[in-house]
Amino acid sequence: MPHRIPQASAHQQAVIEELSNLVHGISAPFVCSGTLVPEAPVTLRFKDGVQVPITRLERGTDPHTALEPLLARCSPAPFGKGRKTLYNRRVRDALHLKAEGGAFTVLNFDPAASGVLEVVRQQLCPGDPTALTAVLYNVNVYGTEGHFEPHKDTPRGSQMLGTLVVCLPSRFFNGQLVLTHRSAHKVFDWGRDISEQAEPSRIHWAAFFGDVDHAIDKVWMGLRVTLTYLLYRGEGAITAPRPSGEATERLRQGLERALADRHFLPRGGVLGFPCFHMYSHEAAFRRSLPPLTLKGAALHRLKGRDAEVAAAALRAGLSVSLQPYLIELCADETWQLKRFPTEEEQELLDERLLDPWVLEKALPIAAHGDVPRGFGVTWVISPPEFNGPVKPRTVEGDADSPSSEEPVAQLFHSGAYSATGYFGNEGGETDFYLYAALHVVIPPLGKGLRQVTRAARKSARAGKHS
Known part of the structure; x- marks a missing residue:
């Protein structure tokens, strides 16, 4: 997606960098x-x-x-x-x-x-x-x-x-x-x-x-x-997930500090966390994009670090949703989707060379990559660049092995949604992997979690003049 990050103050950039470091501090095996x-x-x-x-x-x-x-x-x-x-x-x-x-x-x-x-x-x-x-x-x-x-x-x-x-x-x-x-x-x-x-x-x-x-x-x-x-994954009742690990708890605390910071997104906004995994069109994500919940099925369908980031934001009291993006490199275009496509809509993606106008008419497009401010999202981790060269595969121990922690979407270099276009033992008939990001809503000052009570204002004034 276009790497357009709104101009921000040095203070706001520092808060974003702290949150980014906290995300990367979460260890989750693949x-x-x-x-x-x-x-x-x-x-x-x-x-x-x-x-x-x-x-x-x-x-x-x-x-x-x-x-x-x-x-x-x-x-x-x-x-x-x-x-x-x-x-x-x-x-x-x-x-x-x-x-x-x-x-x-x-x-x-x-x-x-x-x-x-x-x-x-x-x-x-x-x-x-x-x-x-x-x-x-x-x-x-x-x-x-x-x-x-x-x-x-x-x-x-x-x-x-x-x-x-x-x-x-x-x-x-x-x-x-x-x-x-x-x-x-x-x-x-x-x-x-x-x-x-x-x-x-x-x-x-x-x-x-x-x-x-x-x-x-x-x-x-x-x-x-x-x-x-x-x-x-097993079927059955969904209960609250396990207690957070230390790294996930630190991210929750970092988000709470950001909410308490009057100089951080004072008008509110959306924080974007590009997913570290790709997701297939499945029932938990299919028809609409309601906010995730700590006890909901969709949260439990997230993988690895994505699940930890979402859980940290939810425990901080924030609204979190999984936002799908469609990237078509042949057309050099990116779209934000309203939801994951249906099986019928996926049929349109069989051909690798598609007219962008056709895609926009056929798929549930929410926004196009040319809109200002990078879809209106403040990216905590920079969105990957999709048009750079594919890095060669290296094996464990290679001195030249890349050390980047960029999300897996950097591997998108074919319309088949894998680095090579190859899948396992057979072609997929109904599902495919899609790039997504976690969107975390930050309310403006004075609203929701950022309401300042009279007692809090009095306490702040007292601390300022003490």
Whole structure:
């Protein structure tokens, strides 16, 4: 979006900088991981009753022989590009077998019974009190030269949180899982871990939000075998989220100090916090944009740091809403939307080259990027620049790895809403990821939270003359 920030006094700039620093002080993971040793080797059981236990073989043993029953049932793995499902080995070179229809089941591992799902809930969405659900999706096999270019998960339904990947202990070399989010990188070298571990049946897992870009580097040798589970948020009553952590509490206090400051936005305004995650069109955000509440479903659908920022503002007594923005780089345009688009409206986004006039007629546009003052928002964190060059993907430990904390929207360089335009195993039919920002309403002096009572004025005068 246009980076037009209204002229502000040095004092107001200092308040904004303090709030920005407080936001960046909140630590919220985009991925969590772990390892465990099952009581017996994890085993794949196929429809015909054939069972294939997967355990680390002795060095020099050909894994293709041991896993032949699995390989024989697999087919080339596709990927999504927008709404299309494609096959291209330059993008993804792998085999897979989907679990639908009971094609296979997993013995000796259950994400819920093992405690993995509770760990994921505590790490990725601790403010949501309901248990997560893991749905077995497929088994993937990456052989020599196998890889998958950077991509996001294909959105699937309003409750989808992300993906759980479980790496089974088949020997392989290289083939790291590389996650990239807001220029931060996390690398899982499970091939090395399996080679070095003492227990031949130990498995490794990682869970991450669906909007996080992830890739699989090229496998040098062996067979990389992983299970994929789709993670869904649980259904049930929404209760108040957990107490704030120290960093979130400091942001709340910073917002309260800003409200008490008579020189900060004395006429009121809207503070903008660009989201650190992208959001799909889902039920909690779909038809309208009512303010978020501490007990509402929409707050619990926010991810990571976004949820903490919203909770801090709500606890400060402020009105908070999730505001979607549509960025179309082919047209070099930005629009603020009245709400998240409906399924019918999304159909218009299939083509990457669209006339801006057509978009404005068809979608729920609230404001255009050319309006003065950057949509009338005072940005606490600078909106990302969308037309700069895409930074190359770097891996953990690179000296040249970017250290920017800009939101994930800096990766928008295609109409498909991912850095490469690629998604997971298939194209999306109903949902897509959208950039959004948290809008926090600051009332003018004398109104709402900023009302000055007679006692407060008297106390202020007394303090001034003491």
